[in-house]
Amino acid sequence: MILGIDLGTTNASAAVIKKGRPVFVKTGYSQNCNILPSVVGYNDKGEIVAGEEARDLCLVNPDSAIRSVKNYMGKNKDIVLRNPLTSENVSYKPYEISSKILERIKKLASEQLGERITRAVITVPAYFNDKARKDTIKAGAMAGLEVVRIINEPTAAALCYGLHNKGLENNHVMVYDLGGGTFDISVIEINDDIIEVIASDGDRSLGGDRFDYALFSSFYKKIKAGGNADIDNLVAMSILLNESEQAKIHLSSVVKKSLSIKEFGFDEVLYREDFENLIKPFIDKTVDQCRAVVEKSGIGNRNIDKILLVGGSTRIPYVRNVLESALKVPVSQEIDPDLAVVTGAAIQAAIIEGRQVDSVLVDVAPHSLSVSCVIEKNGRTVPNFCSKLIRKNTPIPCTVEETFSTLNDNQDTVRIAVYQGESDFEENNVLIKELKFSGLKGRKAGETEILVNFSYKLDGTVDITACEDGTKNKLMDSCATN
Ligand code: AMP
Numbered sequence: 192m193i194l195g196i197d198l199g200t201t202n203a204s205a206a207v208i209k210k211g212r213p214v215f216v217k218t219g220y221s222q223n224c225n226i227l228p229s230v231v232g233y234n235d236k237g238e239i240v241a242g243e244e245a246r247d248l249c250l251v252n253p254d255s256a257i258r259s260v261k262n263y264m265g266k267n268k269d270i271v272l273r274n275p276l277t278s279e280n281v282s283y284k285p286y287e288i289s290s291k292i293l294e295r296i297k298k299l300a301s302e303q304l305g306e307r308i309t310r311a312v313i314t315v316p317a318y319f320n321d322k323a324r325k326d327t328i329k330a331g332a333m334a335g336l337e338v339v340r341i342i343n344e345p346t347a348a349a350l351c352y353g354l355h356n357k358g359l360e361n362n363h364v365m366v367y368d369l370g371g372g373t374f375d376i377s378v379i380e381i382n383d384d385i386i387e388v389i390a391s392d393g394d395r396s397l398g399g400d401r402f403d404y405a406l407f408s409s410f411y412k413k414i415k416a417g418g419n420a421d422i423d424n425l426v427a428m429s430i431l432l433n434e435s436e437q438a439k440i441h442l443s444s445v446v447k448k449s450l451s452i453k454e455f456g457f458d459e460v461l462y463r464e465d466f467e468n469l470i471k472p473f474i475d476k477t478v479d480q481c482r483a484v485v486e487k488s489g490i491g492n493r494n495i496d497k498i499l500l501v502g503g504s505t506r507i508p509y510v511r512n513v514l515e516s517a518l519k520v521p522v523s524q525e526i527d528p529d530l531a532v533v534t535g536a537a538i539q540a541a542i543i544e545g546r547q548v549d550s551v552l553v554d555v556a557p558h559s560l561s562v563s564c565v566i567e568k569n570g571r572t573v574p575n576f577c578s579k580l581i582r583k584n585t586p587i588p589c590t591v592e593e594t595f596s597t598l599n600d601n602q603d604t605v606r607i608a609v610y611q612g613e614s615d616f617e618e619n620n621v622l623i624k625e626l627k628f629s630g631l632k633g634r635k636a637g638e639t640e641i642l643v644n645f646s647y648k649l650d651g652t653v654d655i656t657a658c659e660d661g662t663k664n665k666l667m668d669s670c671a672t673n
Pocket of ligand 1 (some may be wrong): 398399528
């Protein structure tokens with residue numbers, strides 16, 4: 192079996208196609224984790240490790256580990272890592288570091304797929320030059336993998352969306368790939384099963400990490416202004432950066448997030464709108480680059496048929512909204528943006544094996560799931576409004592959270608009614624579960640916050656959790672969708 196591998200700057204992943212569905216190699220500590228941090232380093236025993244362990248080491252021993260090695264592929268640069276056991280500095284070529292990530296992936300894939308994996312298709316950015324591509328092949332060989340094909344990441348995304356073999360002619364798609372460390376933009380042309388990148392550009396230093404730093408800096412300033420926390424040390428900074436990333440991720444599914452870091456006496460409510468203002472200059476820059484790349488491709492904006500969103504940072508709703516309104520082109524995001532490229536690599540691998548794969552089956556939520564609530568609209572109170580937590584066609588399994596607050600003073604109970612359907616109002620949707628969450632602290636209207644979490648599983652059931660913010664009061668239940 193040929194393995195499809197996305198050797199990303201921030202994360203790597205691998206997959207094969209079985210019975211028309213992508214099967215992802217589980218890579219992390221947690222059971223459902225399909226992505227492996229692209230970090231390599233020495234642990235305390237003097238062993239070289241790749242993945243989550245290396246990422247954790249990077250925080251405490253930054254000179255013993257390296258992240259984002261992909262940025263150095265094709266360059267004559269030596270990477271020096273300190274072995275903490277011997278205190279020796281050891282030099283590596285970028286492809287030698289990459290091979291450690293591939294070695295780990297190969298081992299996990301062989302264990303999970305029940306056969307020794309020796310061949311792979313690996314994706315690379317469209318801008319990779321010949322040397323960087325050859326280095327990728329070298330890294331594969333060092334890890335015991337014959338790289339049977341190198342494909343461009345935007346091409347893999349198009350394969351994943353099943354845009355090949357559809358009889359499309361002169362179809363143009365823009366692939367907007369915003370990951371952790373980098374931004375890549377490509378215009379591809381599809382003529383039946385030929386997919387060609389006709390223009391590409393990007394920014395090697397723009398991605399979700401910059402958004403984390405933007406939040407980090409605003410928190411840092413506030414903590415410093417408070418004056419009583421010791422924050423100017425590596426461990427404190429790492430904690431704050433990690434909290435910043437988590438807050439950012441939360442704000443993709445909730446409009447406000449309470450953030451409390453006891454160590455620094457930091458207590459803040461963070462609003463999605465403020466976060467959006469913080470990242471606006473970065474997103475505007477990506478839009479300018481989209482326009483420039485269309486110009487370079489010579490086809491004109493009106494001839495772009497759709498935009499595919501790829502990369503973890505495209506989960507930020509603001510990114511999609513800005514693109515839609517600025518470029519006026521339909522945006523597709525039906526496939527998990529972290530897994531679109533690796534799925535495309537797996538499809539290419541299956542095609543090389545002689546299997547015909549037109550498009551893959553991806554499990555999606557067949558209906559939207561909402562919680563009924565009361566909203567304010569144009570100065571009016573609107574009851575029985577269905578606030579959608581999971582939208583129709585969202586890839587599953589998935590987990591989404593949203594914060595609701597109480598309507599009345601001293602309210603100690605809320606009704607959590609879960610509706611299935613596309614309407615904004617209860618009456619047109621189907622009630623699938625009704626729960627009573629009681630024992631809330633009686634506070635002023637709006638002061639009690641309830642965090643509702645939906646976890647939609649592959650078997651169509653949804654685990655529902657409701658937590659009263661700042662207390663141990665919690666309700667857990669589940670329901671089946673129709
Ligand atoms: P990638 O390089 O494509 O794996 O993307 C990794 C980046 O996506 C990191 O900066 C993550 O913090 C970011 N990311 C992942 N999930 C989300 C989310 N739900 N909202 C915002 N950013 C996310």
